[in-house]
Amino acid sequence: SRDFRPADSVIDVGYGVKVGGTELAIMAGPCSIENEEHIFDSARAVKAAGANILRGGAFKPRTSPYTFRGLGEEGLRYLHAAGKAHGLPVITELMSVRDIDAVCEYADIIQIGARNMQNFILLDEVGRVKKPVMLKRGLSGQIEEWLLAAEYIMAQGNPNVILCERGIRTFETAYRNTFDVNAIPLVRELSHLPIIADPSHGTGKASLVTPVAMAAIAAGADGLMIEVHNNPDHALSDGAQSLTYDRFAGMMRSVGAIAAAV
Ligand code: PEP
Ligand code: MN
Numbered sequence: 001s002r003d004f005r006p007a008d009s010v011i012d013v014g015y016g017v018k019v020g021g022t023e024l025a026i027m028a029g030p031c032s033i034e035n036e037e038h039i040f041d042s043a044r045a046v047k048a049a050g051a052n053i054l055r056g057g058a059f060k061p062r063t064s065p066y067t068f069r070g071l072g073e074e075g076l077r078y079l080h081a082a083g084k085a086h087g088l089p090v091i092t093e094l095m096s097v098r099d100i101d102a103v104c105e106y107a108d109i110i111q112i113g114a115r116n117m118q119n120f121i122l123l124d125e126v127g128r129v130k131k132p133v134m135l136k137r138g139l140s141g142q143i144e145e146w147l148l149a150a151e152y153i154m155a156q157g158n159p160n161v162i163l164c165e166r167g168i169r170t171f172e173t174a175y176r177n178t179f180d181v182n183a184i185p186l187v188r189e190l191s192h193l194p195i196i197a198d199p200s201h202g203t204g205k206a207s208l209v210t211p212v213a214m215a216a217i218a219a220g221a222d223g224l225m226i227e228v229h230n231n232p233d234h235a236l237s238d239g240a241q242s243l244t245y246d247r248f249a250g251m252m253r254s255v256g257a258i259a260a261a262v
Contacts, residue, residue, distance in 0.1 A: 001191060002190060005192045006192070009193050011161075013132050014108040015087055015108075017053060019132070019223060020193075020222050021194075024217070024223045024224070025196060025222060026046075026053065027091055027223065027226070028046040028049075028054070028226045028227075029046055029056045029228055030056055030057075030227065030235065030242070031057055031060075031235065032056065032057045032071075032075075032236045033056040033058050033075035033076075033079050034071075034236050036082075038230075039078045039082040042054070042056070042228060042230070043082040043085065044086060045248075050249075050256075053090070053109070054082060054083045054086070054089070054091070055090070055225060056075070056078075056082075058071055058076045059095045062237065073099075073102050076102055076106035079107070089108035092107045093110075094107075094111065094112065096122070100125055100129070104129055104131055108131070108132070109131065109132045109162070110126055110129075110133045111134045111136065112136060113136055114166055117138035118138060118149055120149075123135075127153040127156025127157060127158045128156050131158075131160065133153055133161050134164050134225075135150050135153065135162070135164065136166045137164065137165050137180075137183070139169045141168070143190070146163065150191075162222075163187060164195070165187075165197050166225075167180065167201055167203065175204050175205050176201070178202075179216075181212075183195075184197065184216060184220050194222040196222060196225055197213065197217075197221040198224070198225040198226075200241045201241065205240060205241060206242060206247065209226065210243075210247075210250065210251040210254050213251055213255050214254055214258045218262055228242060228245065228248045229242035229244070230245060231244075
């Protein structure tokens with residue numbers, strides 16, 4: 001907490017990119033790594049628009065077991081190669097202790113997904129490695145529970161923790177999740193850890209992503225995680241919330257204007 005460590009933590013994630021501090025961290029890319037060519041093209045497009053971190057899922061937590069669950073280790077290899085080719089650190093989700101060595105080998109940042117926010121054994125294990133970890137807020141995670149989950153990682157000796165607000169489940173069904181903008185200034189008050197906003201999962205709807213991204217940056221977020229796809233209608237996961245390359249470039253301009261003003 002701030003009482004223990006007053007100064008903001010700044011996390012070095014490789015390729016000269018820092019999360020927290022003065023520069024915004026913009027993590028962008030497809031929900032899932034779909035194939036080698038697709039992730040390379042995504043890396044090129046998001047970098048051209050100003051992203052500095054590439055995202056892509058290889059192990060996907062899907063509601064239905066009959067939908068695409070990711071390419072697994074093959075996907076990790078494509079993601080790593082695409083990041084390397086374009087000079088971008090990469091982030092991908094680790095769902096199980098089973099895959100920790102593979103994810104550590106290929107990723108620069110380990111993502112702990114919303115559904116695993118309180119998977120304490122997984123948190124212990126990522127606490128034992130030194131890689132930066134981005135801990136997403138659980139679907140019904142209270143702020144205190146989320147910050148204590150981050151403590152699990154740090155208590156094992158890994159101080160490189162990034163938080164990510166990705167929306168919570170409420171009574172509202174008009175959108176997928178309710179992005180809790182309140183969490184951003186509150187977490188900044190309570191914690192020294194950097195906080196990223198994910199308006200893609202936070203809304204579930206592409207048309208809402210840019211305005212909510214702008215709100216999150218105005219509220220003090222250290223960066224964004226944005227799902228981007230060249231052809232959202234054909235995405236293997238989360239197409240409804242994915243921005244096209246053009247739309248993502250437009251979002252970057254809008255967010256840049258807010259960042260310059262705050
Ligand atoms: C994701 O980033 O694709 C993802 C599954 O996120 P969350 O854990 O926030 O649902
Ligand atoms: Mn997704």
